[in-house]
Amino acid sequence: MKKWLILTALAGLTTLVFLVVYRGVAEVFGALAAAGWGLLFTTLFHAIPLTFSAKAWQSLIADCPTRLLHVIGVRWIREGINNLLPVAQIGGDFVGARLLTFLGVPGGVAGGSSIVSLTMEVLAQFLFTFFGLGLLFLTLGGREEETLFWMFLALLMILPMLFGFFLAQRVGFFQVIENFCNKLTKNMQLEWLALGELRGLHEAIQTIYRSPRALSNSVFYHFLSWLAGTGEVWLILYFMGYPVSIWDALILESLGKAARSAGFLIPGGLGVQEGGFMLLAPLLGLTPEVGLAVSLAKRVRELALGGGALFAWHAIEGKRIWKRRTKTEETPRGEDSR
16 A cells, blocks of 8 residues: 555655656746745735634534634644645644643544544535536636536546545444454553544544534535635735736646546645646636646645644654653652562
8 A cells, every 4th residue: 555655655756756747847946936925925824724624524523522723733734745745645643632632632533533624624625616617617608618527527536536435434434443442452452543542533523413503613614624724825926016806716726636636546646736727828818837836836835734733743743752651661669668
């Protein structure tokens, strides 16, 4: 599995490099360089969608109150792992659930809220993408009908998968996983996914789904997070010297992110996101090189924030390991003194 993920990451990286070379290194990086210090501002701007995403997650763990600032930190690390490591864009969700347990959230609740939050996030993205496609249809005014048809068809194909994932949570699929993992934990003396025994995972999921308000709040905040991402695209283009309307930025963001999500098996959506932005840009009157530069500007932000997130994650885990070793070393001394 790990080898396969590394191979897909290399394939994605190769595709990205090919696209840059094919469109012209000077043209692409020239557009990117034009943004200058504006890239720093767009990187800081990501704090807004990050906060909305964290709030969406926090809405699902109301019975185990945690400070929003702490959840923002966990979400930051979760995104960094998904963006930069070969984990098929979901490994960060498991780590995020583990970090929640450090805040006093039970393992089952942490895992359950992470699973449901991911479901609500995908649902919100579906609505966001549908909105973007509708705007693109109005913008094109009847042109590119075949392209729009295939885009709508591809979007509709997501629904059965989303429904299947939702159904699996409702009919007890995760109860089977919970029982299996707990038996594995007991027999092998391991902590499954470092969450301890996953007691209460299935029940936590069912409890969340019995709270329509929590679910609607989560979808709402996730949708706001997707919308806020539009501001990032608008700012990138503005600093590059290509001011566009907020609606054009929304179209580019929604459909570009949809393309990346479609390539979820490729770590970070490498190459897939770039291809999506490059193909969408001409529909909005921009050159493919500019679309590619926008995607690379997003990568700059991911590297900047993700690098810090990975450092923070290792610092947290390192501190816990050090404390555990210190405690283990002190215990025999206490016994000897007696």
